[in-house]
Amino acid sequence: MRRRLLLRRSGRARSVRPGSSRLGRWHTGHGGPVRLQSGMTYELHYWPTIQGRGEFVRLALEAAGAAYVDVARGPEARQQGVPALLRVLHDERAPHRPFAPPFLKDGALVVGQTAAILQYLAPTLKLVARSEQARLWTQQIQLTIGDMVTEAHDTHHPVGAGLHYEDQKPEALRRAGEFCRDRIPKFLRWFEQILACNPAGTRHLVAGRLSYADLSLFQLVEGLRYAFSRATEASLATTPLVLALHDQVGRLPRVAAYLRSERRLPFNEQGLFRRYPELDLPAG
Ligand SMILES: N[C@@H](CCC(=O)N[C@@H](CS)C(=O)NCC(=O)O)C(=O)O
Numbered sequence: 001m002r003r004r005l006l007l008r009r010s011g012r013a014r015s016v017r018p019g020s021s022r023l024g025r026w027h028t029g030h031g032g033p034v035r036l037q038s039g040m041t042y043e044l045h046y047w048p049t050i051q052g053r054g055e056f057v058r059l060a061l062e063a064a065g066a067a068y069v070d071v072a073r074g075p076e077a078r079q080q081g082v083p084a085l086l087r088v089l090h091d092e093r094a095p096h097r098p099f100a101p102p103f104l105k106d107g108a109l110v111v112g113q114t115a116a117i118l119q120y121l122a123p124t125l126k127l128v129a130r131s132e133q134a135r136l137w138t139q140q141i142q143l144t145i146g147d148m149v150t151e152a153h154d155t156h157h158p159v160g161a162g163l164h165y166e167d168q169k170p171e172a173l174r175r176a177g178e179f180c181r182d183r184i185p186k187f188l189r190w191f192e193q194i195l196a197c198n199p200a201g202t203r204h205l206v207a208g209r210l211s212y213a214d215l216s217l218f219q220l221v222e223g224l225r226y227a228f229s230r231a232t233e234a235s236l237a238t239t240p241l242v243l244a245l246h247d248q249v250g251r252l253p254r255v256a257a258y259l260r261s262e263r264r265l266p267f268n269e270q271g272l273f274r275r276y277p278e279l280d281l282p283a284g
Contacts, residue, residue, distance in 0.1 A: 059219055
């Protein structure tokens with residue numbers, strides 16, 4: 001007899017086979033609670049070959065042990081793959097059509113924009129404190145992380161996202177120089193100061209518990225280290241609390257298991273964070 005998992009919604013329970021849904025394979029983190037908003041498995045829609053902005057959502061789902069389908073990475077034969085993502089993205093009759101991935105489907109509900117997706121998921125996944133002030137503050141930090149992500153992206157595409165890096169290299173060199181010298185230290189110092197001033201302690205950005213902002217700061221540091229290792233290490237040497245938070249998040253059992261899994265895509269030169277050594281600070 002196959003073991004069955006209980007999924008709870010509004011006090012009711014239903015059972016499904018672990019590792020499958022009407023959509024095919026789905027992922028859960030290690031052994032955690034699987035509790036769904038709509039009674040259905042979350043559908044994460046993001047480009048299948050890069051971490052990109054989808055990774056901020058994936059990390060939250062993984063850290064909470066939530067069940068989700070990474071739709072564009074699934075087989076087309078099961079109504080998944082990139083065509084499934086494009087069907088939603090190009091559905092011009094849909095009243096809430098997202099502009100770009102990532103977006104999340106929870107039953108009939110569709111949410112786009114990374115920060116909005118996290119804001120939606122966080123209470124259910126227990127990745128935000130309860131008070132309104134804490135929720136707003138967490139969202140502000142997430143939006144600031146999003147600002148920095150966009151700036152990191154724009155170092156290699158300062159003129160236009162539709163152009164090749166090679167066609168905007170002089171502008172990229174100028175933009176990246178400023179980013180490495182001024183922006184990385186300024187943003188990381190801001191996160192450091194938030195941690196230092198958190199009345200609940202310096203281990204978390206908001207309140208005394210893990211939030212999606214902590215997970216996102218982890219991912220931001222991962223990306224910056226990959227793309228601009230010299231500039232980032234120089235800044236991190238002056239922001240010990242940011243570094244400690246990064247290391248602590250990476251050691252969380254579900255996060256650590258996810259990072260070791262094949263679900264974690266490696267960084268590459270198609271994503272947001274790209275390693276072009278000429279864009280980093282010079283060695284020495
Ligand atoms: N502000 C949005 C940005 C979304 C976005 O730029 N998505 C990228 C991939 S990371 C994309 O596919 N953009 C397509 C486009 O802008 O045309 C968010 O944070 O989710």
